[in-house]
Amino acid sequence: MEKLLIIFLLIAGLFVIPGVSAADATVCCEKTTSGFYCQDVPADECAPGEQQVPTACESTSYCKPGVCYNSNDGTCSDNTAQITCNNAGGSWSVESQAQCELGCCVLGDQASFVTLVRCKQLSGFLGLQTNYNPGISDEVSCVLSVQNQDKGACVFESEFERNCEFTTRSECSATAGSEFHKDTLCSAETLGTICGPTDDTVCVPGKDEVYFVDTCGNAANIYNSAMIWKEGSDNKDLIEYWSKVKDKTESCNPSDANSNSNSCGNCNYLLGSICRSSDFGGRASYGDNICVDLNCDNGKKHGESWCVNADEGEVNSGDNAVGSRFFKHICINGEEVVEPCADFRQEVCIEDKIETSLGDFSQAACRVNRWQDCTAQGAKDDCENTDRRDCQWIAGVELQLEGAGGGNGACLPLNTPGIDFWEGEGSLAICSQGNAACVVTFEKKIVGGEKCVDNCECLEGSWVSDRNNVCVALGDCGPKINWVGQEGYKKGYEVIRS
Numbered sequence: 001m002e003k004l005l006i007i008f009l010l011i012a013g014l015f016v017i018p019g020v021s022a023a024d025a026t027v028c029c030e031k032t033t034s035g036f037y038c039q040d041v042p043a044d045e046c047a048p049g050e051q052q053v054p055t056a057c058e059s060t061s062y063c064k065p066g067v068c069y070n071s072n073d074g075t076c077s078d079n080t081a082q083i084t085c086n087n088a089g090g091s092w093s094v095e096s097q098a099q100c101e102l103g104c105c106v107l108g109d110q111a112s113f114v115t116l117v118r119c120k121q122l123s124g125f126l127g128l129q130t131n132y133n134p135g136i137s138d139e140v141s142c143v144l145s146v147q148n149q150d151k152g153a154c155v156f157e158s159e160f161e162r163n164c165e166f167t168t169r170s171e172c173s174a175t176a177g178s179e180f181h182k183d184t185l186c187s188a189e190t191l192g193t194i195c196g197p198t199d200d201t202v203c204v205p206g207k208d209e210v211y212f213v214d215t216c217g218n219a220a221n222i223y224n225s226a227m228i229w230k231e232g233s234d235n236k237d238l239i240e241y242w243s244k245v246k247d248k249t250e251s252c253n254p255s256d257a258n259s260n261s262n263s264c265g266n267c268n269y270l271l272g273s274i275c276r277s278s279d280f281g282g283r284a285s286y287g288d289n290i291c292v293d294l295n296c297d298n299g300k301k302h303g304e305s306w307c308v309n310a311d312e313g314e315v316n317s318g319d320n321a322v323g324s325r326f327f328k329h330i331c332i333n334g335e336e337v338v339e340p341c342a343d344f345r346q347e348v349c350i351e352d353k354i355e356t357s358l359g360d361f362s363q364a365a366c367r368v369n370r371w372q373d374c375t376a377q378g379a380k381d382d383c384e385n386t387d388r389r390d391c392q393w394i395a396g397v398e399l400q401l402e403g404a405g406g407g408n409g410a411c412l413p414l415n416t417p418g419i420d421f422w423e424g425e426g427s428l429a430i431c432s433q434g435n436a437a438c439v440v441t442f443e444k445k446i447v448g449g450e451k452c453v454d455n456c457e458c459l460e461g462s463w464v465s466d467r468n469n470v471c472v473a474l475g476d477c478g479p480k481i482n483w484v485g486q487e488g489y490k491k492g493y494e495v496i497r498s
Contacts, residue, residue: 026373028057030083034346038063038081041372044429057081066094074117076100103134104142109168110206111146113139126205152182152245155191164193166218185221187214188243197229197242201265201287203275209248210265210275210289222251223265225285259293267291271358272302296331305330305364307349308338312485318392318473320345320416323483328364341366344418348390371413375399375433375474383411390414394473397466399433412473419476431477434470438463464495 029046032039038057039045046052057063061082068077068085069092076096077085085092091099105112105119107126114122116132123130136142154165154172156179164186165172172180181188186195195216201223202213212220212227220242221227227241248254252264257271260282267273272295277288284290294302308329313321326341326349341347351364374391377383383393395409419430438458442450457463471478471493478493 025054025376027052027054028060028063030062034342034344036342036346036368037084037087039368039372042429045372064094066092067096067100068092069097069099071099071117074099074115074119074121076115101134102137103132104136104145106131106133106146108206109146109149109151111142113142150180150182152180153184153186153188153191153193155179155181155186155193162191162193164191164195164216164218166220183245185214185243185245186216186218187220189239190243199228199286201284201289203277203289208267208269208274209251210267210284210287210291212242212287221246222248223284223287223289224252225263226252228286257293257295258291259295261291265289265291269294269302292334294331294333296334296336298331298336300329300331300336301358301361302331302333304362305351306362307351307364309349311483312481313483315348316414318394318412318414318416318469319480320418321483321485322476322480322488323418325483326366328366339366342368344420345369345415346417348415369413369415369417371415371417374411374413377411378408380409380411383409392473394470397470399470410470412470413475416473416475430475431471434467434474434477436467436470464493468493 025042026040027043027046029039029041030051031037031047032041032045033047034045035047040057043052051062053060058065063081063083065079065081066085068080068088068090069075070077070088070090072089076099077090080090080092082092091097099117100115102113102115103119105114105122107122107128112119112122113136116134119132120130133142133145136145150169151167152169154167154175156163156165156175157177166186169180169182172178181191184191186193187197193216195214195218197220198213198215200213201210202219204211204219210223212223214220224241227238229242230238233239248266251266252258253261253266256266257268257273258264258266259273262282262285265275265284267275273291273293275289276292278284278290280290280292282290296302300306306329308327309315309324310327311321311324313319313324315326325343325345326347328339328341328349330337330339341349346369347366348369349364350367351362353360353362370389371391374383374389377389377391380393383389383391390413391411392414393409394412397410398408399410417430438455440452440456440458441454443453444450452459468478472480479488481487
């Protein structure tokens with residue numbers, strides 16, 4: 001009886017992988033060589049001089065999640081690692097800080113449930129005095145507190161004339177001798193004020209739409225070219241449009257974005273338009289403002305994001321092309337903006353859709369590719385635990401150098417990591433995990449030659465094919481194409497019979 005040893009060696013780039021390398025145990029890196037914080041990776045991927053502990057990051061002190069307070073913008077972020085918070089200049093604590101207490105910030109006729117510092121910042125941006133109420137303890141009550149405020153014409157005497165300001169009842173009551181007219185515009189003839197209609201328009205802070213403006217500078221109703229004031233007109237609809245407040249649904253084309261419309265200023269941010277100067281779009285028939293189109297030419301709505309993988313090769317199947325990368329595209333203000341995910345496929349792009357009354361709305365994000373401990377998993381359930389890692393279970397093969405093929409299975413990355421195979425030894429450690437040796441046993445007959453009796457499947461082409469599948473799923477190893485579809489000028493593996 002004699003034995004034949006078949007060895008399958010993987011090649012990464014131009015290297016022949018010489019031997020066996022066990023999967024590196026992972027440590028918690030304060031910062032990796034790729035610039036990521038608090039990652040469970042092999043020790044050699046930790047940045048020089050950074051802390052590393054042989055345990056899960058969630059068990060360390062410097063990567064323990066807590067609350068991060070940013071004093072610059074007054075925001076608080078939950079579940080933030082201490083090191084990430086400190087590097088961003090924030091203040092970290094296990095429990096929520098006093099500065100993170102929320103209250104109701106009134107911004108004109110809008111409201112936001114934020115911290116006091118954030119309220120001061122938002123008020124400053126809008127040129128408003130800070131109006132903060134810490135006694136309101138939930139967002140719904142905060143929003144309702146301003147939605148329920150009456151607005152209308154506040155008429156008062158000024159320099160022996162009846163002047164007018166469109167404001168809230170509470171603000172009007174602070175003016176001595178004033179009279180408040182709910183849901184009435186200052187341009188209403190019945191008020192007898194010095195304010196009258198114009199064909200000028202304005203963009204109102206915090207509002208989407210284009211508004212008419214009266215001679216006193218007050219915003220009136222939404223711009224509609226059919227409602228241009230005509231002196232002496234007895235048109236009841238026209239008179240009422242300049243007398244009573246009309247909401248969005250009572251204005252022109254309420255269910256449309258009215259993008260670049262020269263006749264209607266009923267913009268809708270959710271549909272992809274907002275009030276801007278005509279310099280950003282077409283020209284309105286009257287005034288200097290228009291509903292600018294915020295959607296993109298490819299049919300994506302403003303604010304939508306989506307994943308693009310235009311490179312050759314496949315994704316989510318363990319056969320990514322060498323040099324390929326994930327990208328996130330975003331539609332912002334009518335432009336398609338490209339954001340690359342981390343290089344060497346250390347991040348993958350994930351995408352989902354939200355069902356809305358206006359149709360599907362796509363959202364995407366770059367997320368860390370959790371491939372590092374795939375090969376350390378010996379059970380299918382552990383391998384495919386998507387809460388902890390991004391791996392796939394390949395049945396019928398195993399990661400080994402010696403021993404028969406046809407094992408229980410192997411856990412391999414769902415999206416293979418990129419490898420800088422042109423420098424360092426890192427590529428050898430990763431790719432050599434796919435090396436395999438198979439001892440085939442032959443029984444020599446007295447007459448008629450010899451017969452294979454053990455591990456005969458290793459003589460078949462399918463064994464080499466299976467090993468190749470393991471090889472390419474480990475990283476930029478073995479017989480692969482690059483991101484433009486070109487094959488390497490070497491085979492990428494070697495089969496040795498001895």
